[in-house]
Amino acid sequence: MNNWETYVRKVVPYVPGEQPKESNIIKLNTNENPYPPAPGVVKALEQFDTDRLRLYPEPDCKVLVDAIAEYYGLDSSQVFVGVGSDDVLAMIFMTFFNSEKPILFPDITYSFYDVWADMLRIPYEVKPLDENFFIKKEDYYGENGGVIFPNPNAPTGILMELSEIEEIVEHNRDVIVVVDEAYIDFGGKSALPLIEKYYNLLVVQTFSKSRSLAGMRIGFAMGNEKLIKYINDVKYSFNSYTMNQTALALGVEAIKDKQYFEETRQKVIATREWTKGELKKLGFSFGDSMSNFIFAAHESVPAKELFEALKKKHIFVRYFSKERISNYLRISIGTQQEMETFIHCLKGCLK
Numbered sequence: 001m002n003n004w005e006t007y008v009r010k011v012v013p014y015v016p017g018e019q020p021k022e023s024n025i026i027k028l029n030t031n032e033n034p035y036p037p038a039p040g041v042v043k044a045l046e047q048f049d050t051d052r053l054r055l056y057p058e059p060d061c062k063v064l065v066d067a068i069a070e071y072y073g074l075d076s077s078q079v080f081v082g083v084g085s086d087d088v089l090a091m092i093f094m095t096f097f098n099s100e101k102p103i104l105f106p107d108i109t110y111s112f113y114d115v116w117a118d119m120l121r122i123p124y125e126v127k128p129l130d131e132n133f134f135i136k137k138e139d140y141y142g143e144n145g146g147v148i149f150p151n152p153n154a155p156t157g158i159l160m161e162l163s164e165i166e167e168i169v170e171h172n173r174d175v176i177v178v179v180d181e182a183y184i185d186f187g188g189k190s191a192l193p194l195i196e197k198y199y200n201l202l203v204v205q206t207f208s209k210s211r212s213l214a215g216m217r218i219g220f221a222m223g224n225e226k227l228i229k230y231i232n233d234v235k236y237s238f239n240s241y242t243m244n245q246t247a248l249a250l251g252v253e254a255i256k257d258k259q260y261f262e263e264t265r266q267k268v269i270a271t272r273e274w275t276k277g278e279l280k281k282l283g284f285s286f287g288d289s290m291s292n293f294i295f296a297a298h299e300s301v302p303a304k305e306l307f308e309a310l311k312k313k314h315i316f317v318r319y320f321s322k323e324r325i326s327n328y329l330r331i332s333i334g335t336q337q338e339m340e341t342f343i344h345c346l347k348g349c350l351k
Ligand code: PMP
Pocket: 083, 084, 085, 086, 087, 110, 150, 154, 180, 182, 205, 206, 207, 208, 214, 218, 219
């Protein structure tokens, strides 16, 4: 090894789901929304004045921060936006997880948490989910350098009661607790109301799932004004212009259209419930997902086999070759028609 290589920040990167180039596929592998963005988003993009691209975007992302604050009934000082919730979460890790004590998260959870922790040299400890994949709240009561978990959890889809979340926050008044609500709009109760009561709580959400804008990269954090100020200080020390002009303009349109949001989210929920029924009939078992995916294992056919068989039929789902979950498929919810085709093909794979 050459000398300079000793000083490289060596990391094992996060591996995102595949983005296949083919168009004749059913893509159920990255929890995207199968419906297009709100009509106002499409119109704003068509009418976007490209001359504005000569100029830097506003560094404080004010238009979008204000629109999110208005939607959730917050003050703008309680909102931070970033390039997808991945960016927001990375900034949060950098800002708040600087203790010698380990941060805590579940053993089965969003697989970016340990990647950020490793990259930023943050000590961490994973807490095993119980045998039914539920988070055990008591595991998070000991001394630690911070707590993070998704609600609903990913990739299990299992929701934690708000009262249990409050107990975790209550037991951790000296550190920051982050609830990653990437999938909360598909059936869960947000922890947002708790930010007024607990100054150590951050709630993180995204436009990638329930607002059909994964390609625009918009995420946001909500919490006490002081916490948001600290995240902004780190952001401005890293990159002042995180959000591009189009993301700011389209994000505002996406959050404004409550009716479209409600319609598409209800469609996804209805299709998810239909899919659960069909999967059950085919011999799958799964927790009661409250997200836009189902994490399911078959009674006899190994998940890896099904994953490959489905791929041959141009249907992409997600498979993780990880301990405890290597017999599960994570199936994102597509349109009703896509899910009917999926179930039909799955029947063929199980024969
Ligand atoms: N949190 C969880 C739990 C996720 O599954 C994802 C999606 N990969 C993200 C955060 C990040 O989503 P985005 O950066 O698109 O907002």
